[in-house]
Amino acid sequence: MSEFNPKIIAFFCNWCTFTAADLAGTSRLAYPPNLHIIRVMCSGMVDPQYIIKAFLNGADGVLIGGCWPGDCHYINGNLKARRRVAHLTEILKQYGIGEDRFWLRWIAASEGNMLQEVAQEMTEKIKVLGPSPINIK
């Protein structure tokens, strides 16, 4: 059997985390190709529905990347994201999607190296966890 290659849906804020991903690229900091990046204007616009849909459709993990508190381009979108993530985590946990599959991380535009680390860490962790329960037939 081939090695399990997790599929991670990553919602990155345009101003910080997506720019960090860009920086990682131009700095030739390689990170796992398991991340399927979706560029959004702000972590605060990631509707819980996007996350539920991703998991229902077989994502093994979901990562939301936003600006550090205080740095949001829209002042407080990331703070709203944090509360929503906290809320949704509680509900998903009940149905077998634990915190280890659903991450929110602050990654600033200058932190290309941190993006690489987070991507590696999450991919490794989910490889250990195995496929999302929804993908197990």
Place this chain on the structure above:
Amino acid sequence: MTNFTKISYKKDELNVELSKLFKSLLEKEVVSGILVPSKQASGLVMQTLIVDPANADQVDPFAPVIPVSSAKIASSLTSNPSGKKIALVMRSCEVRAMIELVKLNQANLEDVLLIGLDCFGRFENKEFFKLKDQDFSSEAFIKAAQSGKTKTDGMEITEACQICTFPVADNVDIRLCVLGTESDSFGVESITDKGEKALGEIGLTGNDESGKRAEAIKNIIDKRKAELKLKLDEYNEKSNSFKALEENMAKCINCYNCRVACPVCYCKECVFVTDTFRHEGEQFLGWAQKDGALKMPTDTVFYHLTRMTHIGNFCVACGQCTSACPNDIDLTLAFKSAAIVSQKRFEYEAGRSLDEEQPLTVFHDDEMVEVTGQVK
């Protein structure tokens, strides 16, 4: 500030005494209208907006049925205020939902006199409505319930009521009490200054003892708490995966009755009826391609999970979702379970207080660091 007036009634005259009370509220112009469950010409008990005392003969507030959560009705009555004072007669679940709606700016308590009812539980609409031609007596139901028996004519109160730990309505101005009162009597209790003033105007300023009320309330709450724990543990144990949730919701036909019946489903337009979910035929064929077949209608689990994220913080576990479900899906426990974890996360309790801010309407720089686990 609180006073308690004991009102005795003769056999079969509970509603007569209650009707006198509501009539005097209208006659003394304490309020211009009262929303209260009343028997209709059809024989069914429905919420009724009474403005003329002559129409208050058929009131039956303790009838154990809630065809529609009064919180929803109160929202239409008060969100564009008439400027006139009205009294709303509601049970605890309805009051708690109403409080959430006020915070969502979908209801208004300014000109409202809230009258809370002690509640032993309600029957499912479908079952209760079958009784309409028979001679069902709310009074007999209350008397039986006071001695711990809620089963009547082969019907039992709904599951939501069996696990409800709020038999008494809080945050009201006046309470109509039947919990722990002496038999053949009920109590009228003022809770707020507003309530005391209203009762003063109709001459109810009694200072009677409330009997064994506190004890009766504690007993019923303890019993319900045990039942709640039992049912929730059972639900949580068997519903611990998306697949289990899918099985629970297998009978869902996307009729969306549950969200129509839900008093705190607040969206003016539900996303599930917008263009977002009006997919093209080709899209469905594409999805079907993935596994070779696709269950239709689609998005049922998606719908219920979305509703959990929308109302998790506001759910008062009234059970209207289950009552509205044409296929008898046990939604109450699914939503109560989501409500418990959501509200616990934010140390919030739906309907507890008007002053508590709804969790997703406030946010601070330096909170919930554990969500990301990162410190700068």
